[in-house]
Amino acid sequence: MSAVVGGSIYVPRADVPVAELPALLLPAYGETVVMVGIVMAIVLVVGTPLGVLLHNAAPGGLFERPALHAVLGWIISVGRSLPFLILMASIVPFTRFLTGTNIGIAAAVVPMSLAGIAFFTRIVENALRSVPPSIVRVARASGGSNLQIMRSAQFGEAVPAVLGGLTIQVIAMIEYSAIAGTIGAGGIGYVAVTYGYQRFDNTVMLATILILVATVAFVQVAGDRLVRWVTPQKRLQRA
Amino acid sequence: MISLNELTKTYGRGADSVTVLDRLNFEVGAGEIFAVTGPSGAGKSTLAQCINLLERPTSGSVVVNGEDLSSLPEKRLRAARRRIGTVFQSASLLSRRTASENIALPLEYLGVTPGEIRARVGELIDRVGLGPKAHSYPFQLSGGQAQRVGIARALALRPAILLADEATSGLDPDTTSSVVELLKQLRTDLDLTVVFITHEMDTVRQIADSVARLERGRIVETGALVDLLTDHGSPLGRALQPRLRFAAADDDAATWYVTYDSADVPGDWIQRVSVDLAVPVHLLGASVETVHGINTGSATLGIAAASDDAVRAVLAKYGLSGTPDASRETGVGGAPVSPVRSGAVPALEGAA
Numbered sequence: 001m002s003a004v005v006g007g008s009i010y011v012p013r014a015d016v017p018v019a020e021l022p023a024l025l026l027p028a029y030g031e032t033v034v035m036v037g038i039v040m041a042i043v044l045v046v047g048t049p050l051g052v053l054l055h056n057a058a059p060g061g062l063f064e065r066p067a068l069h070a071v072l073g074w075i076i077s078v079g080r081s082l083p084f085l086i087l088m089a090s091i092v093p094f095t096r097f098l099t100g101t102n103i104g105i106a107a108a109v110v111p112m113s114l115a116g117i118a119f120f121t122r123i124v125e126n127a128l129r130s131v132p133p134s135i136v137r138v139a140r141a142s143g144g145s146n147l148q149i150m151r152s153a154q155f156g157e158a159v160p161a162v163l164g165g166l167t168i169q170v171i172a173m174i175e176y177s178a179i180a181g182t183i184g185a186g187g188i189g190y191v192a193v194t195y196g197y198q199r200f201d202n203t204v205m206l207a208t209i210l211i212l213v214a215t216v217a218f219v220q221v222a223g224d225r226l227v228r229w230v231t232p233q234k235r236l237q238r239a
Numbered sequence: 240m241i242s243l244n245e246l247t248k249t250y251g252r253g254a255d256s257v258t259v260l261d262r263l264n265f266e267v268g269a270g271e272i273f274a275v276t277g278p279s280g281a282g283k284s285t286l287a288q289c290i291n292l293l294e295r296p297t298s299g300s301v302v303v304n305g306e307d308l309s310s311l312p313e314k315r316l317r318a319a320r321r322r323i324g325t326v327f328q329s330a331s332l333l334s335r336r337t338a339s340e341n342i343a344l345p346l347e348y349l350g351v352t353p354g355e356i357r358a359r360v361g362e363l364i365d366r367v368g369l370g371p372k373a374h375s376y377p378f379q380l381s382g383g384q385a386q387r388v389g390i391a392r393a394l395a396l397r398p399a400i401l402l403a404d405e406a407t408s409g410l411d412p413d414t415t416s417s418v419v420e421l422l423k424q425l426r427t428d429l430d431l432t433v434v435f436i437t438h439e440m441d442t443v444r445q446i447a448d449s450v451a452r453l454e455r456g457r458i459v460e461t462g463a464l465v466d467l468l469t470d471h472g473s474p475l476g477r478a479l480q481p482r483l484r485f486a487a488a489d490d491d492a493a494t495w496y497v498t499y500d501s502a503d504v505p506g507d508w509i510q511r512v513s514v515d516l517a518v519p520v521h522l523l524g525a526s527v528e529t530v531h532g533i534n535t536g537s538a539t540l541g542i543a544a545a546s547d548d549a550v551r552a553v554l555a556k557y558g559l560s561g562t563p564d565a566s567r568e569t570g571v572g573g574a575p576v577s578p579v580r581s582g583a584v585p586a587l588e589g590a591a
Contacts, residue, residue, distance in 0.1 A: 134331040141291045142345035143321040143396065152344065157333055232335055232376040 051124020079118035108185030123165030167223025324393030485524025488541030501558030
């Protein structure tokens with residue numbers, strides 16, 4: 001597993017001197033950001049409508065389709081129940097079919113997106129469920145179409161909950177990207193595994209840990225801010 | 240004008256089916272406020288959802304201005320809903336929209352241009368007296384203010400029918416009164432047909448022209464409010480009377496429960512009854528109020544040493560109906576109203 005992914009990682013012979021850490025870590029960090037970014041874009045585009053569909057196909061939803069709801073729910077639950085490492089390994093043929101490779105960022109994006117979509121669909125469904133049914137009744141009585149009701153009443157009211165869930169999702173995807181690093185996906189996780197774990201390079205290990213902790217903390221703070229911003233009561237009542 | 244014809248709503252099929260509404264018929268004219276009251280589980284909320292077309296009746300119809308709306312196909316049903324404005328319990332406002340944006344919701348759904356929305360919302364905000372609160376969020380509004388937003392939103396599309404579904408439930412008495420006054424004002428100004436669904440009898444007395452009582456899915460009694468309040472034989476009329484605690488009569492006096500039984504009870508009737516009977520009459524408890532210009536209410540009296548028939552005759556002379564009433568002390572028996580609500584002060588407002 002010493003193959004250099006994307007040709008961008010600098011490989012020294014002994015422990016990496018501190019001065020050379022940025023040259024090693026920055027490109028890897030960039031890869032992590034790209035990987036998580038691509039995955040999140042796919043997850044948002046696919047997972048959001050899927051969550052809305054799941055919620056409204058359920059009994060009590062805007063267009064009840066019990067059979068569709070059961071099938072969809074079951075597929076998502078299967079996706080969610082596999083540990084990510086296993087999911088990643090088990091869909092290698094599918095990944096190879098889609099991307100033509102089973103290493104690298106492109107290959108990591110496929111299993112990460114699948115796991116992420118399943119995760120985010122549940123987050124959206126859960127957020128919509130917290131919108132009081134009376135709000136949906138109001139929207140229906142106001143003459144809204146299903147699409148209008150989903151957008152303004154259901155999703156509009158659930159935005160803070162969805163963004164809170166999105167924060168959790170981004171952090172989970174950073175973690176998944178690190179796991180994907182073990183199959184040579186590149187990124188910070190790959191550096192942590194190859195240098196920190198396989199070569200016992202404590203400097204690199206510590207540096208990757210610090211970077212990951214800082215990243216996760218930043219995402220969480222940004223997410224909390226965002227939730228605050230979209231919740232009028234929290235935005236206007238500064239405690 | 241709205242009329243319900245043999246409206247029936249059944250959930251489930253076959254042996255397990257439950258009939259929630261059973262062949263309801265009523266008609267409410269323009270400018271009229273019709274209250275539907277009844278205990279929990281009587282079918283009030285199902286009725287509300289059939290009237291505003293969120294639920295389709297199993298059989299029967301909801302007819303608005305001569306058009307049967309309940310049998311329209313799904314697509315036209317959505318447009319038909321716009322002809323009926325609904326004021327929901329505790330307003331149910333979208334929490335991330337300001338008062339104005341909440342009122343604009345039905346207009347946005349209809350596809351009205353932003354300029355027209357602004358004009359119409361401004362008009363509605365003024366009409367419900369919320370000008371300064373136009374840009375407040377729901378959490379910044381009191382219960383009464385939120386309900387005013389709910390009313391403005393219900394009126395946004397100029398409906399002919401206004402349905403109030405427990406619109407004042409959960410509001411304090413003063414706020415309820417102000418919301419009731421607003422609804423009455425709007426009814427007059429806009430010639431609205433108002434169907435007011437509530438379990439609060441006090442509110443019904445304040446607002447309704449006519450009342451129907453719904454019990455186990457059926458209308459068991461209906462009539463004009465004044466008629467019901469002055470008809471002591473009517474269970475609904477009795478239920479509409481405020482419930483009072485009254486003082487005990489003197490040892491030598493009998494307790495009489497007296498209801499206003501006609502539209503022309505003289506204001507000084509207690510005085511007159513006392514003079515006619517030539518005995519003192521003690522007022523132990525009373526609630527009298529003016530409904531549509533007519534005094535209605537009930538009083539509990541302590542009257543000493545007179546034959547029951549004489550008392551009855553004198554009371555009848557003044558348009559009152561009296562029952563000697565030992566059983567009322569314990570709150571059981573054939574008493575029209577049992578004194579259950581503690582702390583209620585006998586109100587004499589409106590008593591001449």
